[in-house]
Amino acid sequence: MxxxxxxxxxxxxxxxxxxxxxxxxxxxxxxxxxxxxxxxxxxxxxxxxxxxxxxxxxxxxxxxxxxxxxxxxxxxxxxxxxxxxxxxxxxFTAMALVDAPAEVPGVVARPVETFEEYELASDIAENAFAVPESERAEWRRIARERWEIEKAPESRVKRFLAWVDGQPAATATAVFGDAGALLIGGSTLPEARGRGAYRALVRTRWDEAVRRGTPGLVVQAGAMSRPILERLGFQPVCRxxxxxxxxxx
Known part of the structure; x- marks a missing residue:
């Protein structure tokens, strides 16, 4: 253990x-x-x-x-x-999706591939969510260990990055279960909002869920994400x- x-x-x-x-x-x-x-x-x-x-x-x-x-x-x-x-x-609103969301042209979104990208994704999320410095320090202390766990082939947790105009713009994570994927941590830099990065991250996590044989997504939507998710076809489940x-x- x-x-x-x-x-x-x-x-x-x-x-x-x-x-x-x-x-x-x-x-x-x-x-x-x-x-x-x-x-x-x-x-x-x-x-x-x-x-x-x-x-x-x-x-x-x-x-x-x-x-x-x-x-x-x-x-x-x-x-x-x-x-x-x-x-x-x-x-929050718990929401679910069982049909493929639209693709987003012009935005590159994929799983992180290196520890440097993992750290970059962490920085984007912490800035977007205004995470206090004391909590950031806790996560930084175990960043290398978390990366080693998440990059393992058998890991059910995977972090993703999105690039807009060649610049890192957003990040998100998925936890893959037996029936689908739980979407967490979706966050976009303020200057990149409205460019499709968040939607592209939903799509790439859907693609990964399909690849794993579990085509379904669930999410706990906040005030900013719910309107976007509704347009992508997510349905409310509970409050x-x-x-x-x-x-x-």
Whole structure:
């Protein structure tokens, strides 16, 4: 098994799923299925788990299927806040695509091929998402190890770059599963927006999913990406509220 800083850890039971990433601030709480009387106890349990793991800034994703129905309201009353601090957003839409998106002429988009391109993609994403310097330093510390993992033929994670007029303009990542690909991290430099780089990255990830025999894409769309994804044919599946837990900071 890789060292702790190189891997993801998933802790899941019938009430929740906690995903701990390779850096301390990659902390997500998902798939919440709580009984009304269990909310307070479960929040305390997850707070202990996050603290004991050395993680920070737990982000709770409360989807339409989360229970109880007023879970977001209850979490706010317990001290969580809406995720409005960059790079977070307070609301997302889960979307899916099962038909090929349009090709984008004039934009080159492909998987990264070298560590230098991997670092370039990281810089673009961090700048586009306004990632704090402290978090950037954490990712830079393990960049070489992450690249070695992701470039392996058996890796399910692949990072992509797009070039506009010969200049690096955007990046995105895909996590390939048994039924399709999860699109994450799509980000474009401000000066390159509106030139098709984001759309080209969707198309090249679709092509890779098809190559792997799993022609389907899912994504958690934010305010900027949802209109683009809708035009590409993505359909909404559910809404997600994102909350941050300051007590885990």
């Amino acid at each position: 890789p060292p702790r800083e190189q891997r993801f850890e998933r802790i899941m039971n019938d009430r929740y799923c906690v995903l701990l990433g390779p850096v301390a601030r990659f902390t997500q709480v998902q798939r919440l299925r709580l009984a009304p009387g269990d909310v307070v106890e479960t929040v305390a349990e997850i707070r202990r788990l996050v603290s004991e793991s050395g993680h920070l800034d737990a982000e709770w994703w409360v989807g339409d299927s989360a229970t109880p129905r007023d879970l977001a309201k209850r979490l706010l009353e317990l001290g969580l806040v809406r995720a409005e601090r960059p790079p977070h957003e307070p609301r 997600i509220e994102a909350l941050l837990d300051p007590s885990s900071a």
